[in-house]
Amino acid sequence: MTQSRRKFLSILSFMSFGLIANAEPAKKKQLSHHVFFWLKDPSSKTDLDKLIQGVQALGKIPQVKKIHVGVPASTEKRDVVDNSYSVSELLFFESTEDQKIYQDHALHQKFIQEHSMLWDKVVVYDTMEV
């Protein structure tokens, strides 16, 4: 390859990158679906592990773009902080339609059937990013 040809290809590659960068669409607003579970028996490590495993498997549903599963963090105790729940399930979707497909999905329905006996309270917060 000649020096001039190499330079030409280098410029071409730089220009293409510029075009791709400019063509990139604006970041899609995400819908967060945050579910808090209170176990019937909060002292049962077996029930906790079973629920955590069940929740983690929900990440296989294609509409779920991101999943964050956890337990109350050891942050400072304050009046406004609710750390009474057992498991937190935080999922991200690209639209309300995707969240609906997830709700009706066989894997989600199976999760409810096989785990709902473990909890006595659930609170859900659905948020659309602004």
Added chain:
Amino acid sequence: MTQSRRKFLSILSFMSFGLIANAEPAKKKQLSHHVFFWLKDPSSKTDLDKLIQGVQALGKIPQVKKIHVGVPASTEKRDVVDNSYSVSELLFFESTEDQKIYQDHALHQKFIQEHSMLWDKVVVYDTMEV
């Protein structure tokens, strides 16, 4: 470059990649900090916009690794879904220590001073990823 030298460099490059891939640490567990705000006057678009802008500015605090700010999504109404709040602030940290630094950070304290007159209820859920 000779054919054999090219092949040698190609193998070397492949081996280096393998080493880098193996050396990569496991994905760090993240702490989610989810705050729900109930406005004193939920009908005020001005108060809503002011609170949203205030919350969004918290993303400038270096310990905040990701921020998701929103309002109740138009998902299906169900008994378990709480859509009574006005603004949702969801932040991700890399540790409880980072979350504490954030709590004490001047920008966060300024946010509370300048916006706390807008809300009459706040609920916080801190979750450590399992």
